[in-house]
Amino acid sequence: DTGVSQNPRHKITKRGQNVTFRCDPISEHNRLYWYRQTLGQGPEFLTYFQNEAQLEKSRLLSDRFSAERPKGSFSTLEIQRTEQGDSAMYLCASSQHAGPHNEQFFGPGTRLTVL
Amino acid sequence: GESVGLHLPTLSVQEGDNSIINCAYSNSASDYFIWYKQESGKGPQFIIDIRSNMDKRQGQRVTVLLNKTVKHLSLQIAATQPGDSAVYFCAENPAGGGADGLTFGKGTHLIIQP
Numbered sequence: 001d002t003g004v005s006q007n008p009r010h011k012i013t014k015r016g017q018n019v020t021f022r023c024d025p026i027s028e029h030n031r032l033y034w035y036r037q038t039l040g041q042g043p044e045f046l047t048y049f050q051n052e053a054q055l056e057k058s059r060l061l062s063d064r065f066s067a068e069r070p071k072g073s074f075s076t077l078e079i080q081r082t083e084q085g086d087s088a089m090y091l092c093a094s095s096q097h098a099g100p101h102n103e104q105f106f107g108p109g110t111r112l113t114v115l
Numbered sequence: 116g117e118s119v120g121l122h123l124p125t126l127s128v129q130e131g132d133n134s135i136i137n138c139a140y141s142n143s144a145s146d147y148f149i150w151y152k153q154e155s156g157k158g159p160q161f162i163i164d165i166r167s168n169m170d171k172r173q174g175q176r177v178t179v180l181l182n183k184t185v186k187h188l189s190l191q192i193a194a195t196q197p198g199d200s201a202v203y204f205c206a207e208n209p210a211g212g213g214a215d216g217l218t219f220g221k222g223t224h225l226i227i228q229p
Contacts, residue, residue, distance in 0.1 A: 004158070033216060042204045043159065045216030056216065091158050103149075104217065106158030 002026060004107035006092050012113045013082055020078045021110045025094030032075050033104060034067055035091040036060065043091050049075060082114045127226040134195050136223045138188040138205035145207040149217065150179060150190045154201045162190070162203075192225075200227045 005024045013019050025032045030051050035043035046065070047057045051072035061067075064082075069075040079086055089111050093104040128134045140148070146167040151159035163174045165181050165188075172179050178191040188205050202224050206217040 035216075040221070042206070042219030042221055043217070045218070048216055058216065093158075103161050103164065105161065106151075108156070108158050 004092055004094050004105055006090075006107040006110050008110055009108060010111050010113075012115065014115050015082060015084060017082055018078065018080045019082060019112060020076050021090055021092075021112075023075045023077070023092030023107060025073070025075070025092070026096075026105055027073075029094035029096045029105075030072070031095045031097075031102070031104075032069055033093040033095075034075070034077050035093065035106075037089040037091055037109070038087075046077075079112075082112075084114045087112055087114045124221070125224045125226065127228055128195055130197060130227050130229050131194055134190075134192040134199070134225060136190045136192075136203050136205075136225065138190075138220055140186050140188060140205070140207050140220075142207060142209050142218075143183075143186060145209045147208040148179070148181060148188050149206045149208075150177075150188075151204045151206060151219075152199075152201045153204065153222070159204060195225075195227050197227050197229070200225060 007022045011019055033048040034046040036046055037043040044060055045058050046061050047067050049069040052069050064080045067077045089109040091106055091109045093106045095102040095104045149164040150162040152162050153159045163177050163179050165172045165179045170181050176193045180189045192199055202222040204219045204222045206219045208217055
């Protein structure tokens with residue numbers, strides 16, 4: 001499978017715990033994006049990387065959230081001290097070209113449930 | 116704030132009929148629009164895109180229309196099939212926004228009746 005992959009697909013955690021998700025983009029894609037999607041809503045942009053550089057963060061990305069892409073390939077999204085409001089689907093996408101006109105390919109998402 | 120939105124949360128059509136899904140956007144600076152299809156439990160799947168210098172673009176069984184005057188976007192699906200059942204999102208990428216993150220609308224759930 002040469003698409004975007006995400007792990008785990010599902011994560012259930014207790015409030016206050018830390019969680020980490022992984023995204024593996026399509027191999028030749030240099031841009032990687034994280035989105036959050038709650039039930040019945042469209043995805044909301046969180047942050048994106050150009051290779052290993054994190055270029056933009058949405059105001060939705062609180063200081064409990066941190067994303068990395070250390071080698072410009074896979075990326076991790078960590079949420080510290082999870083809250084029930086963090087329950088959502090976390091989507092990763094990648095694209096090949098920089099600039100505003102690019103097709104973003106999405107992964108299947110990681111569904112987080114915070115109890 | 117400015118956002119992308121949809122007119123109807125649910126659209127039910129007969130199999131074989133044509134479907135039209137509408138989207139209104141408010142950011143007049145947006146220069147790129149995309150339609151995504153999302154099936155249950157899956158990530159959004161790219162369907163078709165259009166740039167602001169165009170008013171129509173056709174794909175296989177799908178057509179996107181852009182009316183910049185009234186800031187309206189629509190997706191037409193010809194001869195709908197059961198596999199078209201999904202939630203459809205329009206998304207925009209505002210010009211000069213710095214970030215290439217997309218702004219999505221709330222989605223329209225397309226239901227295909229046999």
